[in-house]
Amino acid sequence: MSAATAAKAPRALSSMRGWRSPPRIRQPLRKDEERLPIPHVDLVVGQTHHSRVGDHYHNTLADDLLYMTYTHELGERKPPRQIRLRFDPDDPYVVHRKNLPVGGDHRQLAQLPPAMTPDNVVRLERIVLHSMQKEAVNNRSSLLGVIEAFRAISGKNDAGGGRAKGSGVQIVHAKKNVGGWARAGIPTGVVVDIEGAPMYDFVSTLVEFVLPRLREFNGITLPAPSASTQSPSSIAGVVSFGLPPDAMALFPQIEVNMDMYPKMYGMHVQFITNAVGLGAQKRAQALLSGFQIPFARK
């Protein structure tokens, strides 16, 4: 008994240490098609560092945005009025009749945003960087430069960190033929999704290194005051803007070895938030403004 406890104690201590010698391999690991060993456990790379801007969101912005965007509601909301007839299979009238689609405008009408709770305070979900390169239509290898630039900016890599989901920089293919110019299926550009801590790192790089040094940039242009509040862009909670090719040279990741890139590339940046419904774009703008991203009137 005492011998067993004595034997256990050092083992417990050693498990507290950060690193210990790897367990003895009793059975060789299975190999994948590239003859690389497949580990027994599903390795998933989590956050590797503290995110300063992420902390700023959780400590300060989330509270402020809750207070700024809160709308008080008394009791339950009324269910939305059913404008069109719905197909009811229990109704004897509709049995054996065709369920034809109703005509008219199929665009979804702008709904009120969901009731405000501490859980659905507006937050940044991901950032999408996209760049379309015209010369890739004739010469697909001209995309290599922008792929490497996007890898440097986003820190994302194909299946990086052993994560099958982490798809890295993706190539965008043309969807359809454009007469005398593009054919369906040819590569035309690149796109990358940034989420989690790298997303906040991108925001801080943009705000501290790129935007202050960008010439003739007063801020992301706000939509005109007369713009429709029902339009898809104003109810989607996405803020998008373009960065000219000059801006790419201002990213520190690119600046350090700028002469290695064939040229500088412009890009579209889309900040995708969880805001939906009427006034979603305004709430998304309030969030980005809290990250010190400037906005300007036309």
Add this chain to the structure above:
Amino acid sequence: MFAQARLAASRQPTKACLRRFLATEVDASVASTSASQTRPVLNTAVILNRSPIITRTPSPFERAYYKYQANIHRALQNPFPNEFYFKQGSPLEARFNVEEQRRERAALGTPFGMQEGEKSEAVLQAEQTIRDEEDLRMPRQHEADTKNDFKDLNRRGQRNLYLALLQKEGDKHVWRFPQGPVNQGELLHHAAERDLETQCGDGMDTWIVSRKPVGVYHPPSPPATDPAKKNVVFFYKAHIMAGQVQHDPKTTLDFAWLTKGELSERVEPTYWESVKDMLSDF
């Protein structure tokens, strides 16, 4: 509405008297005074916040977690295309290789990240440059922390700080947030702004976050006053951007920038119960 009715009543005494004379069952003047007695006295208070100014130091557990994740990331990363990002034999490439080898060795242990063969001229140069570089990091502890100066806005840089004033309430001194009454017909958020300036001077650049109050407090009425008369305090959140408090020594004895924990030791228990959920734990 009530105020208008009362005003009208006071302006036309003859009519009121006439009505009192005619209506024997309900006395209008008595009804109006009881309404003004039960109507609470409105106050606004500002929770003036200094947000964290430096990143939080990770806990030992967080540090171990980040290190473990970084090591997994390094072990599973794709090969780095050196030849794309650097010119062959450039000083930048040599420096990157030296730093990368050090990171590799630190993460995965000695067989990894060891220099093979002779060190080139560029590598020796890069090692020398790294050795000569100064550490320009700022200290994470400000001198206000070592002196325990509660009035300095640079104290406790990692934490949220809140402004508290030491004021006379009745016959005792209490710590509370800057607070003041609401004038007749004034909007609450305007009153909050005005009261903050009255209490703390105009030497601060502040921003009141919302037009809606973030909390409410019903102070217990002191025994000397009428028990039917109720006080209500509405709280507003604000941020300080620049400046410092210039308090009036007649009304305010002292002020301090405090964390949530420090505040809980100073304020009254009933006050603490109603404000604690509006403050950031960190």
